[in-house]
Amino acid sequence: MTTTAPRTIPLVDLSQFEKGDKAQRQAFVEQLGSAFHNIGFVGVTGHGIPKDLIDDFYNAAKEFFALPVEVKRKYEVPGAAGQRGYTSFGKEHAKQSQVADLKEFFQIGQELADRNDSAFQANPEVTEVPQFMTLGSQLYRSFEASGSSLLRAIALYLGLDEKYFDQNINDGMSILRAIHYPPITEEPKSAIRAEQHEDINLITLLVGASAGGLQLQTASGEWQEIIPENDEIVINVGDMLQRLTNNYLKSTTHRVVNPPRSEWDKPRLSIPFFLHPRPETKLDVLPSTVTADRPQAYPPITAGEYLNERLREIGLKK
Numbered sequence: 454m455t456t457t458a459p460r461t462i463p464l465v466d467l468s469q470f471e472k473g474d475k476a477q478r479q480a481f482v483e484q485l486g487s488a489f490h491n492i493g494f495v496g497v498t499g500h501g502i503p504k505d506l507i508d509d510f511y512n513a514a515k516e517f518f519a520l521p522v523e524v525k526r527k528y529e530v531p532g533a534a535g536q537r538g539y540t541s542f543g544k545e546h547a548k549q550s551q552v553a554d555l556k557e558f559f560q561i562g563q564e565l566a567d568r569n570d571s572a573f574q575a576n577p578e579v580t581e582v583p584q585f586m587t588l589g590s591q592l593y594r595s596f597e598a599s600g601s602s603l604l605r606a607i608a609l610y611l612g613l614d615e616k617y618f619d620q621n622i623n624d625g626m627s628i629l630r631a632i633h634y635p636p637i638t639e640e641p642k643s644a645i646r647a648e649q650h651e652d653i654n655l656i657t658l659l660v661g662a663s664a665g666g667l668q669l670q671t672a673s674g675e676w677q678e679i680i681p682e683n684d685e686i687v688i689n690v691g692d693m694l695q696r697l698t699n700n701y702l703k704s705t706t707h708r709v710v711n712p713p714r715s716e717w718d719k720p721r722l723s724i725p726f727f728l729h730p731r732p733e734t735k736l737d738v739l740p741s742t743v744t745a746d747r748p749q750a751y752p753p754i755t756a757g758e759y760l761n762e763r764l765r766e767i768g769l770k771k
């Protein structure tokens with residue numbers, strides 16, 4: 454007899470929004486919006502991100518992380534606050550934590566030829582694994598497309614024009630991150646693979662976790678495992694969208710726990726895409742989300758200012 458673990462997050466099908474009739478689109482908007490309001494997490498199928506592209510990028514990332522650390526460190530980009538290239542083991546920590554996460558990662562950012570702005574500097578070429586960057590930029594575009602579709606549905610849920618987010622995210626500061634959590638070789642003192650945190654950006658799209666461990670914290674403080682099915686992408690609300698909606702949409706705390714000792718030898722790889730708007734985007738609370746029992750919770754700020762503040766808190770920016 455096979456048993457299926459109960460789902461902890463709802464599952465929605467994005468193709469219903471992109472190809473469906475009026476009623477299907479409306480149903481999708483309602484399902485996605487209420488998941489973001491109640492839980493802050495949702496599983497998405499029908500997202501249009503090709504499975505081959507995910508698999509190929511995943512394998513290229515595995516090849517990259519298998520390189521000697523001296524080679525990987527050639528791809529650290531000075532002055533980029535980890536927003537481009539390689540960040541070695543032991544650097545990033547959650548904002549409230551003194552110990553670094555048990556992970557190393559590589560980040561690919563937006564590249565704009567005609568933009569004279571340090572937020573948009575070039576990505577390094579990885580000569581040892583050249584397909585890593587070419588596949589990475591294809592995957593980046595594919596994530597941008599699915600993410601913008603999800604934000605169109607969210608705009609409708611919030612009673613905004615469907616294209617409300619389009620101009621803010623077009624050429625935005627999104628980041629594709631490949632994370633490698635190496636095998637655990639000794640009893641970790643207090644660190645876990647990724648300490649509890651909330652994401653900074655608008656929404657995060659996560660694919661390809663090669664092992665379990667991702668957990669979300671419920672409103673009552675319990676930790677629940679998220680186990681995506683085949684081809685399902687896990688999406689969560691980040692602090693920018695929570696801020697914009699005056700806490701109506703929830704940026705839910707999550708973490709990646711260490712495996713049981715019998716699985717310490719198994720590494721974990723995951724590929725989140727952090728969807729960010731352009732740096733000049735105002736994150737001022739939407740007036741429609743301010744009510745008598747939900748007074749305005751945040752002062753105005755731009756996305757660029759907010760990002761810099763948060764990168765300092767997590768040890769990536771001086």
Ligand SMILES: O=C(O)CCC(=O)C(=O)O
Pocket residue numbers: 632647652659662667707708709722723724725
């Ligand atoms: O590795 C994962 O599954 C999630 C990582 C994560 O939450 C993050 O990098 O913000």
Ligand SMILES: [Fe+2]
Pocket residue numbers: 650651652707
């Ligand atoms: Fe996260």
